[in-house]
Amino acid sequence: MGKKDKNQVKEITPMDVDFPQWYTDVISKTELCDYSPVKGFMVIRPYGYGIWELIQKHFDKRFKETGHENMYFPLLIPESLLTKEAEHVEGFAPEVAWVTHGGEKELAERLCVRPTSETIICSMYSKWLNSYRQLPFLYNQWCSVVRWEKTTRPFLRTSEFLWQEGHTIHETAEEAQEETMKMLGVYKEVAENMLALPVMVGQKSEKEKFAGADATYTMEALMHDGQALQSGTSHNLGQHFTKAFDITFLDRNNEQAYPFHASWGVSTRLIGGIIMVHGDDSGLVLPPEIAPIQLVVIPVAQHKEGVLDKAWEIGKALGKAFRIKVDDQDGYSPGWKFNQWEMKGVPIRLEIGPRDIENNQCVLARRDTGEKVSVSLDGLEETVKALLAEIQQNLFDKAQKMREEKTSVAADMDQFKTVLKENPGFVKAMWCGDRACEDKVREETGASIRCIPFEEEQETLFEGKCVCCGKPAEKMAYFARAY
Amino acid sequence: MGKKDKNQVKEITPMDVDFPQWYTDVISKTELCDYSPVKGFMVIRPYGYGIWELIQKHFDKRFKETGHENMYFPLLIPESLLTKEAEHVEGFAPEVAWVTHGGEKELAERLCVRPTSETIICSMYSKWLNSYRQLPFLYNQWCSVVRWEKTTRPFLRTSEFLWQEGHTIHETAEEAQEETMKMLGVYKEVAENMLALPVMVGQKSEKEKFAGADATYTMEALMHDGQALQSGTSHNLGQHFTKAFDITFLDRNNEQAYPFHASWGVSTRLIGGIIMVHGDDSGLVLPPEIAPIQLVVIPVAQHKEGVLDKAWEIGKALGKAFRIKVDDQDGYSPGWKFNQWEMKGVPIRLEIGPRDIENNQCVLARRDTGEKVSVSLDGLEETVKALLAEIQQNLFDKAQKMREEKTSVAADMDQFKTVLKENPGFVKAMWCGDRACEDKVREETGASIRCIPFEEEQETLFEGKCVCCGKPAEKMAYFARAY
Secondary structure (H helix, E strand, C coil): CCCCCCCCCCCCCCCCCCHHHHHHHHHHHCCCEEECCCCCCEEECHHHHHHHHHHHHHHHHHHHHCCCEECECCCEEEHHHHCCCHHHHHHHHHHCEEEEEECCEEEEEEEEECCCCHHHHHHHHHHHCCEHHHCCEEEEEEEEEECCCCCCECCCECCEEEEEEEEEEECCHHHHHHHHHHHHHHHHHHHHHCCCCCCEEEECCCCCCCCCCCEEEEEEEECCCCCEEEEEEEEEEECHHHHHCCCCEECCCCCEECCEEEEEEEECHHHHHHHHHHCECCECCCCHHHCCCCEEEEECCCCCCCHHHHHHHHHHHHHCCCCEEECCCCCCCHHHHHHHHHHCCCCEEEEECHHHHHCCEEEEEECCCCCEEEEECCCHHHHHHHHHHHHHHHHHHHHHHHHHHCEEECCCHHHHHHHHHHCCCEEEEEECCCHHHHHHHHHHHCCEEEEEECHHHCCCCHHHECCCCCCECCEEEEEECEC | CCCCCCCCCCCCCCCCCCHHHHHHHHHHHCCCEEECCCCCCEEECHHHHHHHHHHHHHHHHHHHHCCCEECECCCEEEHHHHCCCHHHHHHHHHHCEEEEEECCEEEEEEEEECCCCHHHHHHHHHHHCCEHHHCCEEEEEEEEEECCCCCCECCCECCEEEEEEEEEEECCHHHHHHHHHHHHHHHHHHHHHCCCCCCEEEECCCCCCCCCCCEEEEEEEECCCCCEEEEEEEEEEECHHHHHCCCCEECCCCCEECCEEEEEEEECHHHHHHHHHHCECCECCCCHHHCCCCEEEEECCCCCCCHHHHHHHHHHHHHCCCCEEECCCCCCCHHHHHHHHHHCCCCEEEEECHHHHHCCEEEEEECCCCCEEEEECCCHHHHHHHHHHHHHHHHHHHHHHHHHHCEEECCCHHHHHHHHHHCCCEEEEEECCCHHHHHHHHHHHCCEEEEEECHHHCCCCHHHECCCCCCECCEEEEEECEC
């Protein structure tokens, strides 16, 4: 039975030794996901999927609060639909999977497995929309999409991933822009408050924008290794698709008009971000808001009378307010269990042994700081609630501090290369707006423009000279190497 | 703009005139779903998807309460995996969609779009399982599947549908059987208590069982037109797949053994069942537990001072406890709105006008019976809560009465044909167990064996003679024409 054990990692490689290996070890040892028999496709295991369910819950709640409803569109899209919008097909055609046979027959027209659903959704919107009275259309879809990738890494870049795609239609350009920005705001709020991921928001360059968009906005998080992760995008699609798909409506002046369109998406990639921002050499560190298990109860000397009963009594009581687990497995020492749950990133470990019971107390150990405190069993729910909130905030603060420490400025290309080498991370630099400079920076440093911050976060650095060509530049951009 | 209006149904065809047309009119006029540009694939619109989200919520809650966790497996399955279990590939190969090209290159091996996931899941279980200590594996997946269908009908039979598939692995045959029956019980409980669908449960015949199962169990609901709808199945897969996929474990005797396997699924087909069991000539009738809108507030004489304010005040208060909508659209009469929401199957309509406000009351109209009562605004939440529970129960009772009325018995083929013609529905009849008799009944009447009830619901009819061949028969079966 040689097939067994082949994927069992004994130790987690330290981050500083080999960051990519650390990442692979963590997701494998904590059973977040696994490689499948289909190259580039991953299996999301229960612990990973549990995180995704919580991420979904936080986003979906806000989508609904902002008036959006969910729908479901077909997985397969006829080639003729995919090719209707020129920029879009150019962007996506090279990376789609094609269904050519169905039910043992060759199909008259190839169908692609959706890489994103603008085309199929717009073909239906065209059928449904008649009058401005129906607008806005505020719809979203949770689904999986397929994009044929050459190099893949679990959660970060896989040939299939889970995501949501919002597709909204509006009477005016202003409303579409408002929606685009509103949803970027929702993304940032959830990323920061629920996932504890500080994000830079701003606009993508022409080069980096979505295939078929007027403008793409993004949120970018910075990983432990100094690389950026695009963590969510919101697109103002203007009338690209509404014209290509003949979506028209009778406007307030009783005239036929093309409406305006926005789309926005986040994906399972966020799980990769959570791992690489919060994790450490012991494994995962999960923010309480998205931790499938927020607190694990570990009985100490569990063979002694009353210990297991007390552990379960506490577990059941806390289970009403939190996601908890009681680890009462026989045959494993408390120390072994401590390590397991530490590796799994559970925010709080609760230890309870005979002496604790005598003193009406228990020990709470924080995953984020390693601190241990003895607390009274009276008012335990309140104590845990406060501690979880503190951990959630601390993870955000730590990540923000890390990002600040890993953010440099550069006046010219030499300085750019130096700071990026000495302190990998974001480089703030002026950019003249020319594609040639953008390409040159990328070529010489591997860093791309992650985003151009909005007005309120713009700065004029080094007298406004482009970091590459030295000509006058109006905008400061965030550059980084990226996943 | 000839494209518009083409799908707008003016009236709903009465059920008795043309049941299939009634069904099509209802789903179209209520905007539950729509036909897509891909033949056989449907779009689930927000109102339909809202029902699905509630169905999912009820099931998922119970799956988790019974110890199951969700995961996600790849959409695409290599041909070599699909063909590993002989019966399975024979059952599914004729109806799969094949991906032959990815990223502009022809693939070395074809990949099928999952028609169900036993094969890909078992290939991973084989990798994960080592010891009996890990068992049982209690996992489930929510996803879409593709089965190339020649004749399709929205929700009932489409080339793509949404479903869940539970896949569990157990140490012993007994445990696998116990799981199979437990999940059938969960299905029945949700169908009856949440969807208000009375179901017959029992075993499938050899002919009708799942491709690769030892035994298939089913729940069958009876539609208004007397046809049955298979509404959920639970399979004991024995060791078919564990052997084919070399899933082994070290058992309690320290020996390598093959474990036992169960799988179970329900799908968006349930929405079709809800429509065809509860609906009437005015449109949908939704059980409160799965109604996206449980109560609609309609202001009467809404231009009069205070009416809209009061409608919203009531709506907001009730909105804390129920899924509600306030229809304050201008330019539509209350009567028009009454019809709209009646068609959409909203369980309770709340009417509030100036005179009601004066008297501190409102009118509640029930969708299921059409009854209208004036009730006090004091204690309204409790009144509504009780009425929703009453409606939920009444829908179940009505459906059960309908099923009883549409259930006949038959001693021989002549009687079988007569009762099926005069009172289309379930026919209870003895069956000797021979495939030849099963086939003959099907051929001559169009009715198939829907299920063989369990011991406690077995009966011996007509001295235990097979309805077809007259030979001794031990079992009574439910026959019906089916969707």
